[in-house]
Amino acid sequence: MDYYGSIEAGGTKFVCAVADETLTIIKRISLPTMSPEETLKQVFDFFDEYELKAMGVGSFGPIDVNRKSNTYGYITSTPKHGWRNVDLLGRLKERYDIPIAWTTDVNAAAYGEMHLGAGKETQSCIYLTVGTGIGGGAVVNGAVLEVFSHPEMGHITVQRYPNDKLESTCPYHDNCLEGLAAGPALEKRTGTKGQSLPSNHEVWEIEAFYLAQALLNYTLVLSPEKIILGGGVMKQQQLFPLIRESLKVQVGGYVSLPPLEEYIVGCDLGDDSGTIGCLLLAKKKEG
C-alpha cells in the first residue's frame, strides 16, 4: 500500500494526516503548536510508523517558497515565538528522504478545493480564509500561485466604509483588509466575538463591504473562475448574500463576472480543504 502524508502547519495547531493512494485519510492527529523541537518530535512520532511515498506541507507564514532562495523552505518573519527563520522543510527532509511539496496553508486549501471541492470544475480559483487573520491562496491554471513569494491577500489596502473610524487591528497597516475585517476587528467594533452576534447585526454589512471590496480587487488582478471563502467568520452564512450584493454595487458594471451565486461560494471540503490539498500536492510531487 502506498501512503501519503499531509501536514497543515498552523500557528496554533499542526494537523497531520496519512492517506492511502485513493487519498482516503487513514489516520489524523491534531497537535498544539509548541516549540519547533517539541512539535517536530510529535510530528515525527506520528509519521515514523508509515512508509510514506511523499508528503505535502501547507504552512502558516510568511514562508519562503522561492526555489532560487537560500532560505527556501523556511518559515520567515512570523511573530510566532520560536518559529522565526525555522527551516521546517529542511527538518522534514532530513527525517524523510521522500518528495515533499511545500506551500502556504491557504495555497494548499485552494488546491484542495479546486481539485476536489467547490472549485472542481475550474482551473483557477482563489481561496480566502477569514478568521483570526485573513489569508488568501490561489491556483492558476491548475498550479498553486507562488513566484517571487506567495500571495498575502489579507493585507491589501482597502478604502474605508463611510465614516468607519475603527483603528486597524493590523500592526503593520492602518487600512488593510485584515486590520479592518478579520475576527479581532469584528470584536473591536462590537465588543463581542463574531459568533455571538445576531445575524442581522449591522456590523455584517460593514464586514461584507470590506470583503466584497477585496474580492473585487482580487478579481481585477487575477480574474479567477471562482472565489471560495472559508474560516471562522465565514461560518456566518448571512455574509454570503451581503458580500455578493456589495460586490455587485462596487463593481459598478465595469467587468463581467460569472453569476455571483456560483462565483462567491463556501468551502465544500469543510475543515479538510488544507489536508486534502496537501495530499494532492504530495501525490503530484511524487508523480
Place this chain on the structure above:
Amino acid sequence: MDYYGSIEAGGTKFVCAVADETLTIIKRISLPTMSPEETLKQVFDFFDEYELKAMGVGSFGPIDVNRKSNTYGYITSTPKHGWRNVDLLGRLKERYDIPIAWTTDVNAAAYGEMHLGAGKETQSCIYLTVGTGIGGGAVVNGAVLEVFSHPEMGHITVQRYPNDKLESTCPYHDNCLEGLAAGPALEKRTGTKGQSLPSNHEVWEIEAFYLAQALLNYTLVLSPEKIILGGGVMKQQQLFPLIRESLKVQVGGYVSLPPLEEYIVGCDLGDDSGTIGCLLLAKKKEG
C-alpha cells in the same frame, strides 16, 4: 522565409507589423482606428502581401478571452463607437486560415517585456501602462494571465492620499486607480497636461502614492518577480524613485520584496513591447 504578423489593436490606432522568423520586424504600419470595416480593410491590405505562418493580436478591451465563451475573440463592452461586440478574432480568422493568438494589448506587452525586455530573467511579471487610462497585464510562469477574463488592474480601488478631494475621472468608480492617477486625473489636478509639468511639481508625489499603492496590492495578490511600467505618464523618470520610496513606506515591512531598483522598472522595448509580444505569441501559437 517564414513570416509572422502582429496587430496591436488600440482605441486610437492599429499598429500592424510583419517579422521574419528571427522576429526582426520587416514592415510596420500605424493606422488610425476608424470603423471596424474601414480599419479591417486597411489591415487586410497590409497583411495580404505576405504568406503568414501565424499572427498575434493584442487588443484594447475589454475583450473576451474565455475559450469556453460563445463570444471568445470579441471586443465586448468598449465605449469606442462601432467597436462594441465586434468579433475581431473571427474576422481575422475568416481572412487568414492560420493560427492566431489573441490577448489584451497589455498582456501582449507583458509577454514581450518578459521574454525579450526588462523581465528577461524572470518567469512572472506584471506590465502596467499609465497613460490616458491605466491597464495591466501579467505573465505567470511564462504564460499570459487570463482565465475567466483578463486582468483589469487599472480599476482597483485605492485609499485616498490625505485630503485628496479630486473627483474621479473614471465614469465607473469613485476611487479607482485610473480615476485618480491616469493622465486625465493628472491634468484635472493641475490644469496642465502631465508632460508640461515641472519634474519637481508636488503632484508627482500624489501620483507616486497612488501608483505605489496599486503596485503593493498587485504584489500582495500576485507576487510577481518584477513590475514593468510603461505608457506616457511613465516617461516622467522622476516618478520611478518616488514610487519606490512610497512603496517602501506603504508595505510597512510586512512582506519581503526584491531590491526595489530591480523590482520596479521601466520598459526595455520602448514602444515595441506590444508588437514583440504579439510576434512571440504568434510564434508560440504556431509551434
